[in-house]
Amino acid sequence: MNRKISKLLIFAFIMSLLHIPGCGLRSQPEILYVAIPYSENIQDIDTNYYINYLEEKTGLEIVVAFVKIEDCDDYLDMLFNSEAEIDVVLFGKDFVPSDGVLDEYASRGDIYLPDGEFRYVSEGWDTQDKIGTILWINKEWLINLGMSVPKTCEEFEEILEAFKNEDPNGNGIRDEIPLAGSLSRYDLDPVEFILGSYAKNDPYHSRMSADGHCIATDPEYRDGLLFCNELYEKGLIDDSILTCSESELCELVNSPEHIVGAFTASSIGDVIYRGNPEIMARYVHVPPLKGPDGKAFAVLPENEPQIGAIILSRSEKKEAAELLLDTMMSEEASLIARFGEPGVDWDYSDGRDISIYMTPSTIITRNYIRDVVQNKNLNGVGPMRVPDKYLYGVTWNGLNSDSEYVDARAKMAYADYLPQNDVRAAGKDEKLSVYLDRYLADFVTGRSDISDDDVWNEYVSGAEGLIH
Amino acid sequence: MKTGYVRVLSFIMTVCMLCITAACGKTADEDAWLAGAALDKEETADELYEKALKEDVLVVYTVSTRATRTKEAFEKLYPGLCVEIRDLRSPNLVEEVEENYKNGLTDCDVIICNDNSGQFKERIVDTGIAYPYLPSDIAEKMKDPGSNDMGSFTYEAEMLFYNSGLFDECPIENIWELADECYEGRIYMPNPLHSFSTYAFCGGVFEYSDELTCAYTDLYGMEPDTGDEGIAEYFWKSVSKNIVYTNSSDEVLEALGSGAADFGIMVSSKLRFMDLGYDMAPVYDLEPFCGCRISFCAMIARNSDNINTAKLFIRFLYGETDGNIDGYRPFCTEGTWSVRTDIPDGSEVPLDEIDLFVPDQDYMIQNREYFEDFWAGILESKW
Secondary structure (H helix, E strand, O other): OHHHHHHHHHHHHHHHHHHHHHHHHHHOOOEEEEEEEOOOOEOOHHHOHHHHHHHHHHOOEEEEEEEOOOOHHHHHHHHHOOOOOOOEEEOEOOEOOOOOHHHHHHHOOOEEOOOOOOOOEEEOOOOOOOOOOEEEEEHHHHHHHOOOOOOEHHHHHHHHHHHHHOOOOOOOOOOOEEEOOOOOOHHHOHHHHHHOOOOOOOHHHOOEOOOOOEHHHOHHHHHHHHHHHHHHHOOOEOHHHHOOOHHHHHHHHOOOOOOEEEEEEOOHHHOOOOOOHHHHOOEEEEOOOEOOOOOOOOOOOOOOOEEOEEEEOOOOOHHHHHHHHHHHOOHHHHHHHHHOOEOOOEEEOOOOOEEOOOOEOOEEEOOOOOOOOEOOOOOOEOOEEOOHHHHOOEEOOOEOOOHHHHHHHHHHHHHOOOOOHHHOOOOOOHHHHHHHHHHHHHHHHOOOOOOOHHHHHHHHHHHHHHOO | OHHHHHHHHHHHHHHHHHHHHHHHHHHHHHHHHHHHHOOOOOOOHHHHHHHHOOOOOEEEEEOOOOHHHHHHHHHHHOOOOOEEEEEEOHHHHHHHHHHHHHOOOOOOOEEEEEOOOOHHHHHHHOOOOEEEOOOHHHHOOEOOHHHHHHOEEEEEEEEEEEOOOOOOOOOOOEHHHHHOHHHOOOEEEEOHHHOHHHHHHHHHHHHHHHHHHHHHHHHHOOOOOOOOOOHHHHHHHHHHOOEEEEOOHHHHHHHHHHOOOOEEEEEHHHHHHHHHOOOOEEOOOOEOOOEEEEEEEEEEEOOOOOHHHHHHHHHHHHOOOOOOOOOOHHHOOOOOEEOEOOOOOOOOOOHHHOOEEOOOHHHHHHOHHHHHHHHHHHHHHHO
């Protein structure tokens, strides 16, 4: 009897040992390894509100692998040539693959496409009416010099000359940069803005219209380049744009020395640091300038749907990955990804207020968490789909230095100048873009003589040779 | 037993006393702050500067971006002192200051706000969350010494402008003409629920029913048929059909500049942007009025840790004893009028030659709930 009891006890003990880990396994959520570009704006991923929300919603455990490689293409190259245990990669902000890169991996079977297409897009971090680039001018300098906001290219040139020669910052030193920029992004290159006064400039689509015509071979475009070359030769377009990176441009504009007269950017918040109301208050947007023919076009924006995430084909947790990304694409999750914690960072509006686009409000922002250090979401990284009614229904939080409000006013002023949608080509032709961009810089800086017909004709032939 | 009872009783009393002391603690601290602040003490700028050098960065909450230029001039004149500017819309500023106070934060030292809607007075001044600071050497130079309990340092107006690029002269002479359907979508005005100065004008109109009725009769040759409504309600409902509501005066300015608006109602200080080429001109003559006078005040936030810097900054903003306007200069522009006898107005046209009324803040406070409901209804009807 005792032996029986002993056996039963031993059996029960062994079973209990087996039961504990078994039970543990059953309660353990499935682990998903997600690669996210590192951002100093995310305080602590382990306690991040959005990540916790997603874990709760999906029952998954999200293990984040921060990517510290800045170049997205390089990272993907390394990832697909390694055996790193990653199920999902999130894209966004500056961490986006170049055109065609994902298609190539997909065609090789490296990327899992649930419906045969890239389903997990990022729609909503910015409004769809984004402008290719916007001119921002130093209104304090204009006031100091008794000059008006320019309406034509001619007036703009006069202003730049005064910025250069008349010491508008009043420090007695000729340290002014009339027009600053960077070639690192189309919107930061002021030449792209000026060309809009001559032609329907669209660098994001290889300057091609839908009917297969390349505007970069038109005489009007050449006139624009001639004008830009003149500005460059006079030192009005600063030669620092050739070497300036995005961050160096930011340093120039935010300098306490107050040295920049004008710059271009599709969002003022991309160049002026947050929490810098004094510098933000110096600049106002200038609507597109009229060229010699009275034309003025806003530069068309990129506006291609951006891929927010991919699932790796080698992942053994595709179902869980789909669950996570589908959840991220839901309205509820997208609003968190865009605005932060509901009830704390934002609330639904009763519609009695006015949005920053002067429409009925739908969202009241309590805390402005975009591009600041926070722990509520991934600051624009990852897939989302924010309905337009919310994007355009955001109220102003009353801060004059709120860049979203400043941008919204500029976008409304530029909207009437956007060329019709049919002018744009379907996508971007990398080879053609590289060719046109290189020549653009050469013509503006005088490395190639824009006034020489032979040089121009050679350039046009080269471009036509690349157009399919 | 008796001893035990006394012990218990004395314990309860002790606890009660401690509780009372603790409860009084905040007030006692605040009174200590007020006494320490010595807002009525005569101190020279040099004395304040010396003490200010031992203090921290001065934080200024302001509704005007012009304060950033006062900050720059202040830091230049007083090396070693730093000012941080937080630029907020008036209702948000009041909310922030109130929240700070409730949470015991001393985040804000100086407040620069438009003070005409009654909200600032009711919520910030009457509650003792902020105090005016007007030293006697400056007070004696005020144009209107009796009205400076609100710390006003400049006068402006919330008024009508027309698009001078589209019209050679103002196309209307009577305010009721704004209700004409030819101006549908062509009049821009900030949302009065989010702009104190616009609210002051919109609410102030209610005090001038007789003038509104006379103006209507002059224009149309008959008495207005307002049904069950008051004349002011009828006026705003008629004009509102034509109004595009904005978030701020900046949008009104830009709408005039781009040609989107025929008229704009906004703060007069935006006139300084005429030099930047914006097509706009003020309407000075209009029956029965073209706007209302408003003022901007500077106050010290209760519990400020940087009291000497705050005093020095406000003295600087007022134009010091001698009327040196380095601190006031950013505010002394076209569309502004000085509060001092020894500092000239920024505007060429004197205030008393403009058809403005002065809103009564107590009237605004008494009718606040009604006005807010009325305007919420108006805005709702727009969508």
